Amino acid sequence: MPNPPLLRLIVLSLLLQGCSGGYAPVSEQSLGARSEIRGPAPASYRVQRGDTLYSISFRYGLDYREVARWNNIDSRYFIYPGQTLTLRAGGTTSRAASTAASSTAGTSRSSASANRSNTAAAGTSAQASAPSKPAASTTTASRPAKSASSTSTPTGTGAVSWQWPHRGTLISRFGGGEPANKGVDIAGREGEPVKAAASGQVVYAGNGLLGYGNLVIINHNQRYLSAYAHNSRIFVREGDKVKAGEKIAEIGSTGTTRTMLHFEIRRDGNPVDPLRYLPK
Numbered sequence: 001m002p003n004p005p006l007l008r009l010i011v012l013s014l015l016l017q018g019c020s021g022g023y024a025p026v027s028e029q030s031l032g033a034r035s036e037i038r039g040p041a042p043a044s045y046r047v048q049r050g051d052t053l054y055s056i057s058f059r060y061g062l063d064y065r066e067v068a069r070w071n072n073i074d075s076r077y078f079i080y081p082g083q084t085l086t087l088r089a090g091g092t093t094s095r096a097a098s099t100a101a102s103s104t105a106g107t108s109r110s111s112a113s114a115n116r117s118n119t120a121a122a123g124t125s126a127q128a129s130a131p132s133k134p135a136a137s138t139t140t141a142s143r144p145a146k147s148a149s150s151t152s153t154p155t156g157t158g159a160v161s162w163q164w165p166h167r168g169t170l171i172s173r174f175g176g177g178e179p180a181n182k183g184v185d186i187a188g189r190e191g192e193p194v195k196a197a198a199s200g201q202v203v204y205a206g207n208g209l210l211g212y213g214n215l216v217i218i219n220h221n222q223r224y225l226s227a228y229a230h231n232s233r234i235f236v237r238e239g240d241k242v243k244a245g246e247k248i249a250e251i252g253s254t255g256t257t258r259t260m261l262h263f264e265i266r267r268d269g270n271p272v273d274p275l276r277y278l279p280k
Contacts, residue, residue: 007185011153041087044235052238054203054217060087063269065222160220162277163244165197165228166251166261174273182271183227183264185231188251191233195245197226197263197278202240202248213255216248229262230255 053073057064058172068077070086079085165186172185196218203225204217212229214235219225232252242248251260265274 023101028202032260043086044090045085045087046085047079047081048208049081050208051079051081052204053210054219055206056085058204058225058266058271059209061266061269061271062087066269077212084227085199098209099215128271132258148180157237160198160224160277161244162198162279163195164278165195166225166264168192168261171260173276183270184260184274186263188259189263190250192247192251193208193247194228194231194261195220195253196242196248197244197265198224199244200242202228202236202238205234205236205238211255214249214252215255217240225231225266227262227264229264230260 012013034274040272041062043059045056047056053067054077056065056079057060064077066089067085067087070089107145138166148253158264166188169185169187170184172181174181174184194216198220200218200220202216203219204215207214209215214229214234216231216234217225218227228249230252231249231254233250234248235250236242236248251259251261256262263274265272265277
């Protein structure tokens with residue numbers, strides 16, 4: 001007959017084995033940004049408060065310039081809550097639908113009503129389409145916000161001079177895991193600086209994209225965007241112009257279970273391997 005201590009060890013081992021199926025592997029718990037949208041973009045999208053044209057395009061892996069063109073949006077890229085955007089070439093845009101509806105008004109009374117509605121909508125658009133500010137509970141701004149109308153989008157499509165956003169151990173490479181990693185994951189400690197990988201303009205700073213936590217997106221030259229996810233704090237706001245190496249955030253674990261920086265480079269809206277662009 002086994003002695004009592006040995007019997008207790010055997011029973012404990014069996015209990016642990018029986019419970020092991022209830023725990024997800026660490027790699028699954030730490031997916032973070034990889035758990036974002038998969039599959040093709042929907043035909044249309046209804047703009048929510050805090051969205052920008054850049055964040056919507058980023059969410060679905062689209063080129064923001066194409067989305068703007070499909071929806072007849074000018075280079076200021078203004079959108080407003082409640083607006084319906086088409087996310088596929090050849091779709092019917094909200095602006096086109098609105099124009100068609102207005103042209104069918106047959107009486108002066110309905111025309112006057114439409115004009116009043118358009119005036120009110122324009123006022124709402126001008127107010128709501130200004131870049132949203134990150135929540136105070138998750139973000140500390142280092143400088144005053146700039147209005148969208150006072151900033152200019154970076155121009156050109158040439159080469160970008162890249163540098164590492166954080167000097168840490170590379171813990172996950174592009175394309176690894178399931179679903180595939182859209183960037184690279186860099187280890188770090190809470191509060192360590194996250195720096196702009198190249199000069200550009202901040203086009204998103206917030207936490208509205210599932211799986212990315214506190215996220216910063218920088219537009220570098222209309223063709224290239226870079227993204228910095230899981231930050232504990234953000235020090236820039238939408239519309240800010242930043243220089244390469246400038247501190248924009250601090251490392252954290254928002255949107256994931258591991259303290260790290262998730263870094264992406266998007267070329268024409270598509271994720272590309274950052275290691276092909278960053279210095280060795």
